[in-house]
Amino acid sequence: MCACVHILQFLFSSEQGAAARQERIIPCTRSPLHPFKEMLPRATVGVLFFLGIVPSMAQESRGHISVVLLGATGDLAKKYLWQGLFQLYLDEVSNGHTFTFHGGAQAELERGRKLMYDHLKDLACPLDVLPNRCAVMKDQFLRLTDYRQLKTEEDYATLNQEIQTLLVQEGLEEAGRIFYFSVPPFAYAEIARHINSSCRPPSGAWLRVVLEKPFGHDLHSAQQLADELKTFFQEEEMYRVDHYLGKQAVAHILPFRDQNRKHLDPIWNRHHVERVEIVLKETVDVKNRTSFYEEYGAIRDVLQNHLTEVLMFLTMELPANVSNSEDVLRSKLQTFASLQDLEKNSAVLGQYEAYNSHVREELQKGQDYFSRTPTFAGVLVHLDSLRWEGVPFILTSGKVLDERVGYVRVVFKNQAYCTQHEATWDPEGSQCKPKQLIFYIGHGELNSPAVLVSRNLFKPTMPGSSWKELLDRPQERLFGQRLSDYHVYVPVAERDAYAILISRIYHGKKESFITTENLLASWQFWTPLLTTWANEVPRVYPGGQENGHLLDFEIAGGEVSFVVKETLEVMDARDRQTPDKYKTIQSRFRQSHLITAWSEELVTRLASDIETVAMSAIRRSGEFHMALSGGSSPLALFKQLALHHYGFPWRHTHLWLVDERCVPLSDPESNFGNLYEHLIRHVRVPYFNVHPMPVHLNRRLCVEEDKGPELYANEIGALVANASFDLVLLGVGTDGHTASLFPHSPVGLEGNQEVVFTESPIKPHQRMTFALPLINKAKRVWVLAMGKGKHDIVTVVSRAGNEPKKWPISGVNPTSGQIAWYVDYEALLG
Numbered sequence: 001m002c003a004c005v006h007i008l009q010f011l012f013s014s015e016q017g018a019a020a021r022q023e024r025i026i027p028c029t030r031s032p033l034h035p036f037k038e039m040l041p042r043a044t045v046g047v048l049f050f051l052g053i054v055p056s057m058a059q060e061s062r063g064h065i066s067v068v069l070l071g072a073t074g075d076l077a078k079k080y081l082w083q084g085l086f087q088l089y090l091d092e093v094s095n096g097h098t099f100t101f102h103g104g105a106q107a108e109l110e111r112g113r114k115l116m117y118d119h120l121k122d123l124a125c126p127l128d129v130l131p132n133r134c135a136v137m138k139d140q141f142l143r144l145t146d147y148r149q150l151k152t153e154e155d156y157a158t159l160n161q162e163i164q165t166l167l168v169q170e171g172l173e174e175a176g177r178i179f180y181f182s183v184p185p186f187a188y189a190e191i192a193r194h195i196n197s198s199c200r201p202p203s204g205a206w207l208r209v210v211l212e213k214p215f216g217h218d219l220h221s222a223q224q225l226a227d228e229l230k231t232f233f234q235e236e237e238m239y240r241v242d243h244y245l246g247k248q249a250v251a252h253i254l255p256f257r258d259q260n261r262k263h264l265d266p267i268w269n270r271h272h273v274e275r276v277e278i279v280l281k282e283t284v285d286v287k288n289r290t291s292f293y294e295e296y297g298a299i300r301d302v303l304q305n306h307l308t309e310v311l312m313f314l315t316m317e318l319p320a321n322v323s324n325s326e327d328v329l330r331s332k333l334q335t336f337a338s339l340q341d342l343e344k345n346s347a348v349l350g351q352y353e354a355y356n357s358h359v360r361e362e363l364q365k366g367q368d369y370f371s372r373t374p375t376f377a378g379v380l381v382h383l384d385s386l387r388w389e390g391v392p393f394i395l396t397s398g399k400v401l402d403e404r405v406g407y408v409r410v411v412f413k414n415q416a417y418c419t420q421h422e423a424t425w426d427p428e429g430s431q432c433k434p435k436q437l438i439f440y441i442g443h444g445e446l447n448s449p450a451v452l453v454s455r456n457l458f459k460p461t462m463p464g465s466s467w468k469e470l471l472d473r474p475q476e477r478l479f480g481q482r483l484s485d486y487h488v489y490v491p492v493a494e495r496d497a498y499a500i501l502i503s504r505i506y507h508g509k510k511e512s513f514i515t516t517e518n519l520l521a522s523w524q525f526w527t528p529l530l531t532t533w534a535n536e537v538p539r540v541y542p543g544g545q546e547n548g549h550l551l552d553f554e555i556a557g558g559e560v561s562f563v564v565k566e567t568l569e570v571m572d573a574r575d576r577q578t579p580d581k582y583k584t585i586q587s588r589f590r591q592s593h594l595i596t597a598w599s600e601e602l603v604t605r606l607a608s609d610i611e612t613v614a615m616s617a618i619r620r621s622g623e624f625h626m627a628l629s630g631g632s633s634p635l636a637l638f639k640q641l642a643l644h645h646y647g648f649p650w651r652h653t654h655l656w657l658v659d660e661r662c663v664p665l666s667d668p669e670s671n672f673g674n675l676y677e678h679l680i681r682h683v684r685v686p687y688f689n690v691h692p693m694p695v696h697l698n699r700r701l702c703v704e705e706d707k708g709p710e711l712y713a714n715e716i717g718a719l720v721a722n723a724s725f726d727l728v729l730l731g732v733g734t735d736g737h738t739a740s741l742f743p744h745s746p747v748g749l750e751g752n753q754e755v756v757f758t759e760s761p762i763k764p765h766q767r768m769t770f771a772l773p774l775i776n777k778a779k780r781v782w783v784l785a786m787g788k789g790k791h792d793i794v795t796v797v798s799r800a801g802n803e804p805k806k807w808p809i810s811g812v813n814p815t816s817g818q819i820a821w822y823v824d825y826e827a828l829l830g
Helices: 003-012 015-020 042-050 075-095 109-120 131-143 153-170 185-198 219-230 253-259 290-315 325-337 355-363 497-507 516-533 579-585 599-621 633-644 671-678 708-719 788-799 825-829
Strands: 063-070 097-105 145-149 174-181 206-212 238-241 273-281 347-352 376-381 393-398 405-412 436-443 450-454 467-469 486-491 539-541 553-556 559-562 592-597 624-628 653-657 659-661 727-731 755-759 766-770 780-785 818-824
Touching: 063 075, 063 153, 075 097, 075 109, 075 131, 075 497, 097 109, 097 153, 109 145, 131 145, 145 153, 153 174, 153 185, 174 185, 185 206, 185 219, 219 516, 253 290, 273 290, 290 325, 290 355, 290 376, 290 393, 290 405, 290 516, 325 516, 347 355, 347 516, 347 559, 376 559, 592 599, 592 825, 599 624, 599 633, 599 727, 599 780, 599 818, 633 671, 633 727, 633 780, 653 671, 659 671, 708 755, 708 766, 780 788, 788 825, 818 825
Parallel strands: 063 097, 063 174, 097 145, 174 206, 206 238, 273 393, 347 539, 592 818, 624 653, 624 727, 727 780, 780 818
Antiparallel strands: 273 405, 347 376, 376 393, 405 436, 436 450, 450 486, 467 486, 553 559, 659 766, 755 766
16 A cells, blocks of 8 residues: 555544545555655645644655665664654654655564564654654655665675666655665674675765774774775765764754853853862663773763763853854864863773673683672863853763763852841852852753753743743752742753754754764874773772762863872782882882882872972072973972972072973974973962073074083073082883983993083983983982883882993982982882
8 A cells, every 4th residue: 555545544534534534545656755745635734734744735856865874673763763764754744854764783684673673563653743643754755765784895785776776766856865874883884895895875965974982092093994984975964973972952052052152251260160070970880881881981981972062152252153164163162272281180080890791701711710890980070261261161970970960050159248147148149159060961869851041040042832930849859959949941841862963963953973084083082091090990889779989080270180099908919918018128229319109198298308408408598599401200290289289498599400302492302392281380480590501592403513402401500500400300211211311322422511411212312311420429419210101210220239331220329418209109119
């Protein structure tokens, strides 16, 4: 039976069809694709139009769209995608396009068809759709949907031929094709090749390829996948889905900012915003998903994509037209460029207690297997922009937490003082009540998407067609306030995120999707943190309400740390020797003082010791001269001094460099650049007390004729009494080098020159450095060595004699001063 007859029979058995029963029914010989209203009695066409099944008489056909869902029998298709495609058909069938839907998978025809149609049985209409119309539309959708096995290039060529044949038979023009990849990323390249070679639409019709995350595992893999895809598709043809961007509260962030510019423009900045929280908490574990989760973890699964995209919507500069996809995407990329680099102490990570047992069970690991994959992450993000400088953005997500909820919470500074008692504060007039703007993504206490604005901020402009004010739950509380303290808006009708995004794919709204540049910028931001934490053990938490305060974390300067400190017990299985016991056994290193502890404790001790020496030097001579080495080891020390030593006598301190790479001072490789970024810009050291090495003279780098080493030596001689520094802080390389004095090179080990050029075996090769005789003039020389990577060289140096040509660090021996070694347990014990 053809579809239009089926529809007519349905209608004529219904109340709506009663008026049309006397009219003659013309037999239908066309397919359900064809605009068939000219074949029907006028009364029947009126009923169909009333039900929204056919376009109005004046509506012309806008062409045909073929939708191909790859992975049509999978879990995502069952839960969300088929329903989203049905919603698209409901919304758009009366707007001029015709549709066919093709489900594709690896399964053979009969089995695949059964699996797919089992999914389609559960399709449902929104509550505002009349039951009769819903039944007709569902039946029509099913008739427009078929299943096919799509494995080989021939399968795609056959699909292409059938689409073309159908269009010729129906006399329709092709508008475009949508291919939705609901398949693992490893299958992308092969499918892309088949589509590109055998199933592209003809010239004049568009192609939209929809890709599901994960889009890589890190920057390298994301770049690799992007390079593969761009050999088959143009950038404008690819729609990378982050379903979070379809969540109604998230999707409304940019429109809200745009519609409320007059209220937000004065306060949407660092002068008024105290902090921003972007949170996704879940109560479920990852059982039955451990193979995926073990590879990705909390940061890759949620923060790198969902929460980062929300961060962009909040912090990007609003273009004049937020409906212009290119302008929005350009502004997002500019915001990515302003993100400050993440350090190890930018994050706290946790793992729920039962996770390892799930991994062992599902991945068949032994009982001695322990995963370091985090299931909880709290990350502190800062932006280097005039608008957001200094504002902490807190991104948090985790499994097996106390509640399921997602929200964005913008907390505004409250600088008012109210003389009246708190009981007299009214929500709208009092500036002493908290000021918050909340995009409530879902679940939790409200159990609905919502936008909440504190009444003492402003009454927002909201589109009445899609959002309504909630007034019937005033006594409920959220973030310490009654709902009556907020203007609260909820959607007129809740819609699934995938239905929203599928509609935006259909309409070509690229701003709701992840471009290649956007994707790579995000991975570039997150990959260094993932690398830093790769071998660290996350904090174990029991899960749910039992977590208590175990996962609470606090912000101190540019770092985060857990509020509740863990007690660590370290024991050597062979002799049950703890580091504390080892410390009492060996408190000397190369006949000099040894200080050893865990790395954090060691850095804290070192910073405290430096402050003590500085105060002593200033009492003695009125100033403190300290020379600092480059490399990664001192960075934690710089942060410790900047964030925790507010009594440090910076006003009387001179900062010098022990060595420098021959690069511009603004280069990321510059030792001075790191010193400035992590210390100098955070403290009040006088400008004239900072002494960078003159590696960049006469618009060139480290040229002998410019006499940079001689200039620096003269400056030292003029300002430092007897060229004897109060403190020289050194590191030690894995090859035994210190400062930029390298093994098997005699340069700088002896002679009258105090500052010299040297050559490093690794890039950048050319360096400027203190010579060994200048180092040995210092009153104190302290050597810092941290991490397992330094264990071998620490062991070698502990046994070596005075062999500076072989091990330059072994030549450090102050002639009239003291040397001390600050070595953490990992470097000392391995």
